[in-house]
């Protein structure tokens with residue numbers, strides 16, 4: 177029976193509607209643990225031969241095997257496997273899912289690409305994206321830290337009101353205390369790709385790496401260079417996020433202020449701004465989608481690993497973390 181009809185006919189407590197979490201990786205493990213600790217009913221769904229079954233059991237989860245009757249009897253799922261596996265997953269399991277089931281996505285990418293709302297219109301497709309790497313979703317939940325999320329109910333039919341309540345309840349139980357804020361699958365996908373490309377996974381690590389090398393090459397001890405360029409990032413970002421831009425610049429010393437202005441004028445050039453803007457244009461035009469299609473992820477992973485593995489920064493990172501008391 178359609179889940180909404182089920183809720184109506186049995187006056188089911190929607191707040192207690194169980195979520196079946198598919199996968200037990202970065203996001204899935206944190207979602208499962210946070211929800212379980214909050215008393216929200218969860219089930220973990222894995223492949224029959226999954227190496228994660230033992231760990232899920234060890235952590236106290238009930239596991240259901242993908243493709244079994246018990247799995248298809250569920251009606252609210254979170255698809256927390258890597259994005260490139262979603263299409264195959266939906267082609268295999270989507271047709272057997274009950275009409276009116278809910279499928280949550282932690283990122284809009286796969287739905288935008290594969291248009292699941294058109295192939296599987298009988299399913300309510302919901303975006304619910306915590307804006308945190310899986311490990312921090314868990315850590316901040318335990319520390320009662322700040323966690324934000326965005327959602328979209330654009331591919332939910334007329335029953336949106338009840339599902340919105342459920343999504344908000346789920347959000348609270350996951351530890352989200354900023355939002356969740358509304359967006360669309362497409363806007364979340366583009367914003368996420370852009371922040372990875374322009375800032376989080378490129379500019380920050382690579383600028384830090386370059387600067388570490390310059391310092392060490394000119395005679396600075398690697399330990400000092402490590403703290404200046406890598407470890408302090410974490411601490412300064414905490415201050416930026418806690419205080420906001422104005423408050424952050426109020427906190428820094430006069431020399432840091434003067435240096436900040438010099439760095440801003442020298443580095444954030446019109447060319448840099450144009451390159452940054454072009455990254456977004458490539459995402460919006462679909463050019464980056466084509467690059468993803470052609471890319472060999474394992475080859476890229478290998479290239480990146482080799483680029484970093486032998487660096488003095490990696491060596492220092494290992495050394496300092498070994499020394500940690």
Ligand SMILES: NC(=O)c1ccc[n+]([C@@H]2O[C@H](COP(=O)([O-])OP(=O)(O)OC[C@H]3O[C@@H](n4cnc5c(N)ncnc54)[C@H](OP(=O)(O)O)[C@@H]3O)[C@@H](O)[C@H]2O)c1
Nearest residue numbers: 199200201202203226227228256257258261282283309310
């Ligand atoms: N990484 C993050 O922190 C992060 C941040 C924001 C959003 N997201 C989004 O969260 C979602 C999950 O990403 P993730 O990084 O957490 O994934 P992940 O850690 O790579 O997922 C690994 C899990 O997926 C399962 N899996 C892999 N391929 C599968 C398949 N073909 N069929 C069934 N299960 C399969 C694995 O099963 P086994 O255990 O059996 O090997 C494993 O449990 C994605 O949509 C991603 O964009 C992730």
